[in-house]
Amino acid sequence: ESGVPLIKTGALTTCTHLPYAPFQSKDSSGKVVGFDVALIDLVATKLGVTQEIVDTPFEGIKSGSDLNSGKCDVAAAGMTITDERKQVLDFSEPYFDATQALAVLTGSPVKTLEGLAGKRLGVQGGTTGEDYIKKQVAEKKLDIEVVSYRDLAALQQALATNQVEAAVNDLPVWNEYIKANPGKVAVAAGFDTGEQYGFAVKKGNTALLETIDEVLAAARADGTYDKIYATWIGE
Numbered sequence: 001e002s003g004v005p006l007i008k009t010g011a012l013t014t015c016t017h018l019p020y021a022p023f024q025s026k027d028s029s030g031k032v033v034g035f036d037v038a039l040i041d042l043v044a045t046k047l048g049v050t051q052e053i054v055d056t057p058f059e060g061i062k063s064g065s066d067l068n069s070g071k072c073d074v075a076a077a078g079m080t081i082t083d084e085r086k087q088v089l090d091f092s093e094p095y096f097d098a099t100q101a102l103a104v105l106t107g108s109p110v111k112t113l114e115g116l117a118g119k120r121l122g123v124q125g126g127t128t129g130e131d132y133i134k135k136q137v138a139e140k141k142l143d144i145e146v147v148s149y150r151d152l153a154a155l156q157q158a159l160a161t162n163q164v165e166a167a168v169n170d171l172p173v174w175n176e177y178i179k180a181n182p183g184k185v186a187v188a189a190g191f192d193t194g195e196q197y198g199f200a201v202k203k204g205n206t207a208l209l210e211t212i213d214e215v216l217a218a219a220r221a222d223g224t225y226d227k228i229y230a231t232w233i234g235e
């Protein structure tokens with residue numbers, strides 16, 4: 001009806017921004033794996049094709065430019081559904097609930113944003129975590145130097161090497177980091193932002209969006225979603 005084809009080529013191309021474990025990251029062999037990858041693999045299977053992943057900066061994903069220019073068929077990037085992003089992208093039904101969390105090095109006395117007075121706080125550029133922190137700092141007139149990093153790896157590295165006193169990102173990525181690097185980092189505080197992740201398509205590609213929603217509903221109904229959740233997220 002809409003005239004927009006489900007997918008452009010013989011593969012389902014997925015735009016994402018690496019690394020964002022446990023949603024998407026490279027395994028030891030260089031293959032991109034994770035919670036989002038596993039769910040989009042189900043969509044690819046339903047379409048009778050394979051998934052091809054395109055690693056690209058988050059800015060181009062959330063701004064709609066990558067999908068609307070045809071760089072990818074779908075975006076799967078641990079991406080929170082927001083009103084602003086809905087103006088430029090069409091989102092699937094929510095597939096994951098998240099909040100923001102403040103991570104510190106183990107043993108740090110910092111427990112709150114107020115406790116960061118005069119200190120540096122790291123965030124990831126272009127994310128809802130960055131938006132949330134900038135808003136809090138402005139509203140509460142906090143004396144915090146907010147430093148934006150280009151990706152999650154750079155942010156985590158900055159925290160690990162004491163370039164920032166604390167860092168904010170989505171809670172599940174800190175949980176994953178703590179699992180992979182036991183004893184290094186602790187979650188000092190959570191911020192209940194009530195975020196939900198969605199997969200995104202080019203505006204108007206309702207055929208692909210409907211397929212994604214059907215696959216998600218079927219995966220929730222038959223236990224596949226729970227299995228994928230247990231594999232990548234845990235309890």
Ligand code: GLN
Nearest residue numbers: 020077078079080127128
């Ligand atoms: N959930 C956050 C957002 O959508 C972070 C996503 C990411 O960095 N991949 O802004």
